[in-house]
Amino acid sequence: MVFIVSEVTTIPIELENYITLFDVPLPTQDEILEIINDFITDLSISVDSEVINEIALSFKGLNEFQIRQILNLAYQNGGNITKNDIHLILREKAQFIKKSGLLEAINFSGTIDDVGGLDNLKKWLYQKEKIFSNLDKAIKFGVDVPKGILLVGMPGCGKSLTAKATATLFKIPLVRLDVGRLLGKYVGESEENMRKALQLSEAISPCVLWVDEIEKAFAGIGESGGGSNVTTRLFGQFLTWMQEKDNMVFIVATANDISKMPPEFLRKGRFDEIFFADLPNSDERRKILNIHLKKRGKWNKEIDLISLITATEGFSGADLESVVKNTIEAAFISGKDTITTEDLLDSIHETKSISDVLKEKIKNLRTIISKFDIQPASASDSKG
Incomplete structure (x- = not known):
């Protein structure tokens, strides 16, 4: 019997009938807790159970070797394991992003206070922040992990700024999915890159996954032609992942015009909420x-x-x-x-x-938005 260990599944056609594939899954939540407890026991240190549960959630998506490496780093830095080591875990996860080249890590120093107005949207985000600040307690209480939001509206009205500020508010990493950098020249390469990018976002979760101008990112959906066929398949792959995901990846998608997006993209279950950012009152x-x-x-x-x-x-x-x-x-x-x-x-x-x-375009956009059940991002105010 021969065991072949590899991160990439590339099997010659001649050997397919003689090989059985075994997918080694990443550690479950219970297995991560066991790894942490074994590490603590070996070093004879005392760590509060609440801290253990919090950092165990942050370790989700890493393998056993990576978890032990980060635990060693945390212990060497402070002589113990504390809640502050969550920041160390997130920094190490950010390294995976840079090495992959599939996602872009965004550094943003601003806060939600840098967003002028959009009070309804900000109020909603503050409510979700309470969940992300107490993920372990929220999950045990039975709260569903927030899926994400779609921000629709006028150009220059704070959608991208809000996406960046959301990660700061939640105190989790911000990564951007650029569909253009996923496109490959070989058959199936684009789909494989999308799969890897989504897996990577899960590995570094909890995080905010930002898809900017999503209607342009997936332009050509449903049209005929080679490039459009690839885009349609990528979009379908992304939709399926959104619907089925049970991880802590919070999606913030922005769009100027949703008229060309398929109806299934806007239905309940994809996003927790859809907000419309109009021109500021x-x-x-x-x-x-x-x-x-x-x-x-x-x-x-x-x-x-x-x-x-x-x-x-x-x-x-x-x-x-x-x-x-x-x-x-x-x-x-x-x-x-x-x-x-x-x-x-x-x-x-x-x-x-x-x-x-953009007078005519804005008029058309408002007409389109009026046909959908979309929450206004701004609190009511007379249009001054």
């Missing part, structure tokens, strides 16, 4: 202007925000950021120490807002 524009002025140290009580809010009707969050940046740049070039309301109004008048540039 008057209160949100005030918050966004405040955020960008304070971020750059140029906020002062002399600035007349009421005038600015009135003048920026139809501006997106990206438009408002551009106004602040351009105003500060012009003030610096002119040798000014501060900026005034008039300076900001001048920049506003020189800026073509998204509602001017």
Whole structure:
């Protein structure tokens, strides 16, 4: 009897009839707990049972060798195993991402407070944060692990920023799935890359998996042609994984236009919730202007925000950021120490807002959104 051990399943056709495949699964939750307890017993150290359960969840997706290696690192760093070692586990998992080349690890230093407005969406995320902060207790209580959200709406209205801030809020890694980098030149290579990418996201879970502009990532679904056929198969593979997954991968998908996405993508079970991010209302524009002025140290009580809010009707969050940046740049070039309301109004008048540039597209998008049962990301407010 001959045993052949390999991470890649490539069997010559001539040998297929003589080989039996055995898939060695990764350790289960109970097996991970056993590995941790054996390690603790061998070193004669005392670790709280709650800490053991928390770090056991973070080890999910790793093999026994990797778990023991990280436990050794944690013990050498502090002489014990604590809840803080979860950060070490997540850093080590991030190394797997970089080595694979299939997913992109995103470093983001901002917070959910950097998102101006979208209060309904932020309130929902804060509720889910309580689950991710107490995963072990939540699971034991019978709470389902959140699947994810789909953010639909206007360009420049905070969808991508929210995706990044979600990972910071949940205190878990953020990885981006770029479908373009999965496409291979050989038959079946793209599907294999997708399978590996999804397996990798499970291995580093809990994490946020961000799919930006998903309608473009899977462009050509259902159409005829070689490239479109591959995209359709990848999309089907992704949908099946979304429906069946029972791991701690929280999906944040963003889209500008969902009219071309198949109905099965939007049905319940794929995402926990779908939110629509419209152009910011008057209160949100005030918050966004405040955020960008304070971020750059140029906020002062002399600035007349009421005038600015009135003048920026139809501006997106990206438009408002551009106004602040351009105003500060012009003030610096002119040798000014501060900026005034008039300076900001001048920049506003020189800026073509998204509602001017994409007027017809925005109108069509709102018409499409009205046909779906989608939650507004913003709290109700008069459109100032």
